Amino acid sequence: MKCPVCNHENGDAQYCERCGSNLKGTHASAEPAESVTHTGPPDASSEYTRWSSTQEPASHRTASRSSSISPMPSPAHDLDDASDNAAQDRSAHSSSSNQWSNLVQNEKVQQAKEGSKQYLSYFISVLARPYQTMKTVGEQHALYGWVTMALFAILTSTYFLITFGRLGADGLFIGGFLRPLLFAAIILISATALIYGVLKLERITFRPKIMMAQFGALLAPAVVTLLLANLMIVISYSFAISLLVLSYIIVFVAMNTVLFHHPLNRIPAALDSMYSVLIANAVLFYVTYRLLYAVIAGLFGPLFSPYGRL
Template sequence: MKCPVCNHENGDARFCERCGSNLKGTHASENPVESATHTDSSDASSEYTRWSSTQDSASNRKESASSSISPIPSPAHDHDDARSADAREPHSAQSSSGNQWNNLVQNEKVQQAKEVSKQYLSYFLSVLARPYQTMKTVGEQHALHGWVTMALFAILTSTYFLIMFGRLGADGLFIGGFLRPLLFTAIILIAAAALIYVVLKLERITFRPKIMIAQFGALLAPAVVTLLLANLMIVISYSFAISLLVLSYIIVFVAMNTVLFHHPLNRTQAALDSMYSVLIANAVLFYVTYRLLYAVIAGLFGPLFSPYGRL
């Protein structure tokens, strides 16, 4: 019989003469211990195969579960998050407190503006009723009201020219019809206040400049109302509106002279006689007013009447 393992030709032997393999197909080992060991090892290998497959499936299930569940942060990471949250909380608190402070400041400014407007309105109405009497009782605290009255006079003058030249169809309205009259009127008012200051200094009179501004501004209240009427009447009548404009500038001259003569002009110690000093102040103010108003009117009406201008 041929051995199926080593192909050795045997007779009727039960085992192969060369390799000792079982020729009857039982493959039983001559050593029972070896057979048992082989059986145990095969059983152990199969058991190990089953255990490894079970472990692999369990590990696969754990991996899929771990991928679906977010990782648990470590304590150090939690501590860092807590510190970052604590750091963000003061910043958010500071930003919210800053916004509250800004809102509070804005509200305070609005309230202050309202309060100043109410005070100025009541002051303006009292001055308008009795300008000269109020002028004699004003103090340094009314200097701001004087500046506001002068600013209103300049703004109303510029709006008058803007409306008038706009109805006539002149060019360059914003610059020539608003900004230039505003600037020139402010120069005229500052020149009047400066002339009062110079004359009083020449007369060697002790005075306070803030009170002087308050007095001059108080006497300009009727001029502001006159300009307001001129702005309203320009739609109805040009001639009447121009008359009101001229009257408002006459009030400026009257206000300057009233403030000057309100002070006791010292005719004995003055370097120049009071009559001449006041006359010179009026002449200078008239020249400045004439030149500036003429520049405004000529700047807007010049192109209309020039040979190359618009017909």
């Protein structure tokens, strides 16, 4: 037997001949240790226990580290917050702009209401005393003169529109509304141009805005006459036509009243004031006749032509 201490070969002796070691006890204890160490495979449970013992602390450390460290905000989250803030800013800006636009609209509506009330009171005062009011108007009333002229043109066009609509004429909107509106405006502009030309020919110093205010003030009775003509179409055509003619006679009267309100013939001229005023009336009459005849012929021509209606 070989001594495990000094490697001396002793045979079957119980003790080593060289070092005196107990060979039986060493052999008995060495064999099981060697068998345990080298003969069988490692226990799976012990291997799992060692692996789990080595892995669990690492995972525990990772979990504790992740719990101790606060999460960092992601870029996508930042973009969402920025888009939300931008949307809130846009909504606030749009709401403020809507409030501002509503405020501006309300102010415009209030201004329109105040202007309409002022014009209505002015129109009533002019209608009660046209000539007296004409002598006291100023440049600030020039806008009222333009409004009165616009009302005269609109009521003329509505008169023809209603009349020819009841007769069943063709091309009602263009021939019955737009053309009379345009022609009535041309007649009024021609009247103001003739007033301006005669006053310039007479070498009279005047202000064009005051002249417009005077002429517009004298057209207030013509506007009321046209309004009555529009209402009387349903009752009587003949009476409505008489009112229409009377309204255009008032236009001639208004033009002559403005002309004679100024001191004519102060300076000797080549043409007497009587003839200059007469020429102005003749020109206005010719323009009125041609335009009204064009409106009436344009609407009634197809009715009386042999191929107008079958």
